[in-house]
């Protein structure tokens with residue numbers, strides 16, 4: 001339980017019951033991500049404390065609820081923490097990422113021994129983990145689904161040049177998937193350990209402290225600007241600078257969110273006379289989750305390389321203290 005900013009308490013609680021149509025998963029691997037770190041540091045407007053947290057996980061089915069036929073006790077599974085309702089206005093439009101119930105009904109609490117997964121998620125966004133895929137890789141289903149959705153919205157052409165701002169977990173996942181699709185990626189970041197990791201992963205890893213990002217981008221694109229830019233840092237300053245990095249007719253995708261009360265401004269002429277398009281992909285649909293599952297099953301991305309360290313659940317405070325100090329990328333928590 002996160003009881004206050006930067007205070008995690010381990011609690012003994014009775015095991016959850018499997019809801020009708022749902023399952024209980026014994027967590028074998030849970031991953032930290034930027035949202036968890038933000039919540040840990042200063043709380044989250046949608047997640048009042050004290051709260052369970054953690055939402056990227058894979059494990060074994062410990063119990064099944066009434067009517068479950070897809071999974072049996074002991075099955076290894078990988079799930080995401082939400083699923084659309086299928087009946088609201090947005091779901092009927094096929095915009096399931098905007099489902100009015102997708103966020104209110106999401107489950108948290110992957111940093112625990114057991115987590116109850118409701119019927120809707122079991123039916124739509126849970127998969128049998130292939131035996132040659134580890135639990136840690138399976139836990140990437142949710143972050144990868146976010147990135148699949150983001151890239152599907154942007155739909156960059158093969159051989160186009162895409163700038164990725166920020167080399168955290170999401171920046172690197174974007175870069176790896178884009179490169180796999182034949183896109184030339186310029187990945188910008190600052191932290192030396194991440195710059196180094198990105199380089200090791202075969203990415204064009206650029207240190208944004210060396211020269212202004214815009215200068216580097218113009219130099220690499222015959223002075224035109226990139227075909228697209230993806231903002232993965234979540235800083236208002238970077239949001240505002242992103243449209244200056246793309247060519248006339250280019251596209252900018254704001255992947256990382258800003259605080260709910262943040263506002264940003266752009267030069268109107270860039271959007272109108274230069275036809276720069278702005279996008280801000282959010283969350284994912286069941287079809288994105290399926291694509292992410294297929295990518296994991298095909299071992300398409302070296303996911304384990306993104307894990308900096310492994311902690312048993314009892315030492316989760318150590319994992320967050322380290323992340324809070326600016327070290328590491330993703331931590332693997334093993335209950």
Ligand SMILES: [Zn+2]
Nearest residue numbers: 085088091099
């Ligand atoms: Zn819905």
